Amino acid sequence: MMKTKGWILAGSLLLAGQRVLAAPPSTTNDFMSPQEATQLVTRVAAAARDVTFQGIYVHQHGDNMESFRVIHEAGNGADIERRESLDGPPREMLRQGNQISLYLPGGQVFPMDRRQSSKLFPRQLPDEPEHVLANYQIRLVGQERIAGVVTNIYDFDPKDKLRYAHRYWVDPDSGLMIKSLMLGSRHEPVEVFAFSQIQIGGALDKRLLKPVHPVKAAPLDDNPGTTALPKDPAWDIRNLPGGFRLLKVSQRPLTGKTKPVTHHLYSDGLVTVSVFIEPFDAAAPLGIAQQAGISVFARQAGPWLLTVLGEVPVDTVQAFSYGYTPKGEKAAAVQ
Amino acid sequence: MKEHLSALIDGELDPSGYDQVLASLHADASLRQQWHDWHMVGDVMQQHPILSPDFMQKFSARLAVEPIVIAPQANLRKRRFMRRALAPLSAAASVAFLGVVGWQAFHGAYTNGNVTALPQVAAVSASPLKVANAADSNPQFRAYLAAHREDSGNVIDGRDIVYASFETKQPK
Numbered sequence: 101m102m103k104t105k106g107w108i109l110a111g112s113l114l115l116a117g118q119r120v121l122a123a124p125p126s127t128t129n130d131f132m133s134p135q136e137a138t139q140l141v142t143r144v145a146a147a148a149r150d151v152t153f154q155g156i157y158v159h160q161h162g163d164n165m166e167s168f169r170v171i172h173e174a175g176n177g178a179d180i181e182r183r184e185s186l187d188g189p190p191r192e193m194l195r196q197g198n199q200i201s202l203y204l205p206g207g208q209v210f211p212m213d214r215r216q217s218s219k220l221f222p223r224q225l226p227d228e229p230e231h232v233l234a235n236y237q238i239r240l241v242g243q244e245r246i247a248g249v250v251t252n253i254y255d256f257d258p259k260d261k262l263r264y265a266h267r268y269w270v271d272p273d274s275g276l277m278i279k280s281l282m283l284g285s286r287h288e289p290v291e292v293f294a295f296s297q298i299q300i301g302g303a304l305d306k307r308l309l310k311p312v313h314p315v316k317a318a319p320l321d322d323n324p325g326t327t328a329l330p331k332d333p334a335w336d337i338r339n340l341p342g343g344f345r346l347l348k349v350s351q352r353p354l355t356g357k358t359k360p361v362t363h364h365l366y367s368d369g370l371v372t373v374s375v376f377i378e379p380f381d382a383a384a385p386l387g388i389a390q391q392a393g394i395s396v397f398a399r400q401a402g403p404w405l406l407t408v409l410g411e412v413p414v415d416t417v418q419a420f421s422y423g424y425t426p427k428g429e430k431a432a433a434v435q
Numbered sequence: 436m437k438e439h440l441s442a443l444i445d446g447e448l449d450p451s452g453y454d455q456v457l458a459s460l461h462a463d464a465s466l467r468q469q470w471h472d473w474h475m476v477g478d479v480m481q482q483h484p485i486l487s488p489d490f491m492q493k494f495s496a497r498l499a500v501e502p503i504v505i506a507p508q509a510n511l512r513k514r515r516f517m518r519r520a521l522a523p524l525s526a527a528a529s530v531a532f533l534g535v536v537g538w539q540a541f542h543g544a545y546t547n548g549n550v551t552a553l554p555q556v557a558a559v560s561a562s563p564l565k566v567a568n569a570a571d572s573n574p575q576f577r578a579y580l581a582a583h584r585e586d587s588g589n590v591i592d593g594r595d596i597v598y599a600s601f602e603t604k605q606p607k
Contacts, residue, residue: 348586357578
């Protein structure tokens with residue numbers, strides 16, 4: 101028991117400073133008006149695209165912690181971004197507009213989705229504010245100094261119980277996001293991105309944009325999103341959790357599987373949910389699991405194995421799962 | 436009966452006497468209180484953090500609201516489903532749940548901001564971290580997670596996950 105308690109404590113320590121702020125924020129309870137909220141989301145999304153910056157950020161999720169260097173050049177039509185891992189195996193990503201080049205262990209290259217791959221920290225807010233504002237309400241909860249920048253702290257509170265709360269620290273001068281935090285169902289920090297050092301604006305040494313590893317161009321996967329349900333002849337799909345849009349449908353290979361699996365990717369503007377469909381395999385683990393803000397639910401549906409996961413509460417992945425019914429079967433027990 | 440109870444707690448009671456003591460425990464509330472008190476004394480002497488007085492109530496309430504794996508099938512299959520569901524993937528989930536319990540227990544013992552105690556405890560707890568990683572190290576879970584991340588455009592975050600997709604390309 102002692103050890104368990106200690107580990108919990110260690111966990112909260114790992115996500116150090118956040119604990120204090122993870123507590124219910126001060127008395128500022130006024131949500132921003134839709135106009136103000138739209139303005140804020142638009143500004144933060146635009147700043148990540150239009151502002152030149154360079155810095156080092158830390159990514160913590162669960163008990164993992166990694167740092168990355170990011171250099172972004174904007175202005176005069178340029179949108180060049182280089183990212184490089186500083187811990188663990190070397191990984192690198194160079195994005196020039198829509199063209200992405202990768203260096204990953206083993207040298208493999210993935211097809212990259214254009215709209216998704218530009219969404220890395222500090223560019224997590226969508227370009228269409230209405231998408232995120234349909235699901236979250238925003239309020240200003242205070243100020244804090246992060247990486248030498250005095251930032252405004254905004255809470256994005258979910259309007260329903262289908263998603264988690266998020267908190268963003270924003271530089272009021274540039275509009276740039278300096279830190280982001282996702283809170284779990286018990287309001288505990290589950291994922292953090294935070295600059296530990298950042299230089300906003302100013303001249304950029306062009307040499308910093310040169311890849312240090314042999315990056316390879318990634319094929320571009322430019323599949324436009326749709327709000328229509330996937331038209332899958334084998335499935336009745338209905339009553340999916342509200343506020344999620346289908347981003348794409350693909351057949352993709354998966355580690356340890358001989359055949360490709362069907363993948364439906366949904367987003368609510370801030371987080372994504374994946375639905376994987378494959379022939380049922382008796383050896384597959386079924387049930388619910390939760391880790392570091394990711395919920396997983398696997399079940400058998402007729403002859404299929406249905407696995408749903410995402411950065412959402414358990415109820416949401418379950419609701420997604422029961423929204424899928426194999427054709428010819430009765431709808432799953434109403435949830 | 437109290438001597439028997441004391442012997443049971445100390446592990447000195449003959450196994451043939453277990454049933455009788457447990458039956459009296461079941462029937463006699465004062466005996467249960469005695470059981471509780473002795474354990475509390477033991478906890479204090481061994482310097483275990485003391486649970487809050489209403490710990491059991493809170494625990495039961497918490498347990499009641501924990502998500503339940505729902506299977507639309509018949510009862511029998513449900514049980515099998517539960518077992519299979521819970522065994523491989525949810526080691527992490529149970530650790531997380533234990534964690535909640537542990538955290539509450541901890542609250543009963545200390546105030547929230549006991550900063551000086553923290554580094555020590557953190558140092559002791561290095562080993563259980565691995566357990567919490569069980570879902571991470573489950574190759575199937577990681578494969579789905581890697582696919583989820585890749586299709587969300589996030590290929591460089593999370594070295595474990597990068598490794599997961601890397602493993603596919605390696606000869607066995």
